[in-house]
Amino acid sequence: MTVLAVSNLAKHYRRGDKTFAAVDGVSFEIGPAETLALAGPSGSGKSTIARLVLRLIEPDAGRIDFEGHDFLALSGAALRARRAKLQMVFQDPLAAFNPRASVARVLDDPLRIHNIASRAERPDRIAALLERVGLDANLAASPIHEISGGQRQRVAIARAIATKPSLIVLDEAVAALDVSVRGQILELLLDLQREERISYLFISHDLGVIRAIAHRIAILDAGRIVETGDARAIIADPQSAIGKALVAATPKLVRSSQETL
Amino acid sequence: MTVLLSIRELAVAYRRDGVEVAALKGVSLEVHAGERLAVIGESGSGKSTLALAVAGLLAGSTKVGGTIEWLLPASHPHLGRDIGFVFQDPSSSLDPVMPVGKQIAEVARTHLNLSWRDSYAKAKTLLERVRLPNPDATVRAYPHRLSGGQKQRVAIAAAIAAGPKLLIADEATSALDTIVQAEIVALIRRLVAEDGMTLLFISHDIALAATLADRIAVLRRGELVELGETRQIIDAPGHAYTRALLDAHLGLDATPLLERQGTPA
Known part of the structure; x- marks a missing residue:
């Protein structure tokens, strides 16, 4: 198929x-x-x-x-x-976000929009997604402008896989x-x-x-x-x-x- | 060999949000007259800061220590006349509302005291030298009419218009696609040879640098890790970081990641 x-x-x-x-x-x-x-x-x-x-x-x-x-x-x-x-990852995929937005905020969107997890479940889901892409779950609170280029790309990949594409x-x-x-x-x-x-x-x-x-x-x-x-x-x-x-x-x-x- | 410029204990620090950030931490090296020296490094290595410091382009508020000594006849080199600088993005280095011929002619007029007429004639010759099609028409063209590669050719023509001794190319090909990149590297190589210029080639790409440079300097987090002949740096790197950069290169002969066994760390 x-x-x-x-x-x-x-x-x-x-x-x-x-x-x-x-x-x-x-x-x-x-x-x-x-x-x-x-x-x-x-x-x-x-x-x-x-x-x-x-x-x-x-x-x-x-x-x-x-x-x-x-x-x-x-x-x-x-x-x-x-x-x-059907998800996407671009060269600088977080460029569209407010640089002061937190990593958690970036990952919360797809979980909420596609009804994947309830508000109560989302923090755990976000932590699991971060770990899945090799990031520390504590990074969730960081503003995206404070993380490195490699970390940003991992966050973008986490966002892309949040909906199980x-x-x-x-x-x-x-x-x-x-x-x-x-x-x-x-x-x-x-x-x-x-x-x-x-x-x-x-x-x-x-x-x-x-x-x-x-x-x-x-x-x-x-x-x-x-x-x-x-x-x-x-x-x-x-x-x-x-x-x-x-x-x-x-x-x-x-x-x-x-x-x- | 003759030393063109000698950099001693160069330290550069920027202020960012009230905090001092060290971009270069005591870098010493010599640039030989007529050589092609590549300075390579990853982001935050200080390679662009080094290029800007040599060109005298650091912002006034920047804290600078150490010395850059010129052993040219002119002891205070002028950007444009003695140093040509090619930036990564020609769209931002070219004036969008000025015909490209005028932008090149202005450099020649300013630094060589030529008349406008002679400056334009020089501009046309330079457009031919950088192999832009139809120089008679291109001289009057605005940058937006040109492709990315053509704009970079114009930027190079402007950079060499006054016959500088040193040409600095700061990631000058990294915004271009592979084929155009190879053409621009070939162009730089030819112009440097024809005019007997010294080249400072700043790049993140060790393989690209190796195709062009006589010597390679490796920077990491503001420090000079290693400097040597290109062959030695590639075949027998002295520093683990250089080896890691070489190993990270994804060439057309390495075993694809897809086929490697096991899960790497």
Whole structure:
């Protein structure tokens, strides 16, 4: 069973008197506990696809099936219920919050809005969520502007998993993190995927990160998927021009003493 | 080799909400004339503070200790004339309401005492040198007409317009996608070689730094952890922190996390 099936998705924008296709007939599927990465240069349509899948914007054409339901046909309460299963983590996902808001406040919202826990139950749920993402439960009272970038991203992941989603859209979710923190966040995502069977739509410009975490990759160029398949195989031997360019442009760290470390 | 500038016990502290925060804690290093020196570190390492201190761009309220000694003919180097600076975000370093040609010409006019006519001619040559298409039209274009990579090319053209001895690039490619990043790094490498400039390349990315630098300085929490030839830093790092940075790099040849056995700490 597929968790997400996207077919012939299209989104056009008008620039002056010209129309251009940001997303131009894109189709892909994601299975349970699977990670599909979208890669491509800026302007290739990666983030537009993320926003379409989340229904933050509406497509001009195409179909999105999520957990077997025609996602674009849903509205009202049915859409809200289904949306709980489809979460997102962006590059700086807490940017939209008042910086003085507490960590508890950030995690309280989804539990309340989706009727997951009563007011009395929520503090325990919040503590459990924090522990699940590797944070101390005492952090709940901290204002979000006082915690580190890595902690913020863990809080964002805790918020995303609060509703027990089947799919999380991650758009450059580790791009702004220090390398030492980035590895830990990727490990956390893998861990959650194994235990909770969550699928990821993982958008990144970084092939090294994609190779570390994704099962499959779709390489985009000008709104179209030009190449898709096993992430390691495609990154090792890309066939498309843009895939070749992405691999060639990725800095290589050649360590002659690597085997002794 | 000739030393271009000598930094001795540089300490920098900012005031934040009434509290003093140390950004650099006694950093000493020498920048050799004509070398490409990368300064790498994570957030809070002080790498950008070091770049700003060298350029004389620290805010007046900043507390600074130690010395930065210039061994140029000019003992008080001027930003723009002797030092070119390229920032991370060209959208904020370029004036949105001034044609890009004028922004480049102004640097040449101010520091080289050229006429406007000669300054514009220089600007056009510089647009060609940074490989912007159609320089005759681009000279009159406003920044918003250009892509992120093209804007960074304009910012680089402005930075080198007066023929500086030192070019400082502070995370100059980190807002760009992988392909554009590689193009900008290649451009910087070529311009530095053609003009015989010294390069101070500030980056969070050790792999990127290694593709460009002769030497790498590793900063951590305001202290210089290690400084050495690029090959030595990559192949035989002397400090555990440098090794950790290298190990954390997710290259195209490492074993994917997905396939590693067991649950790491």
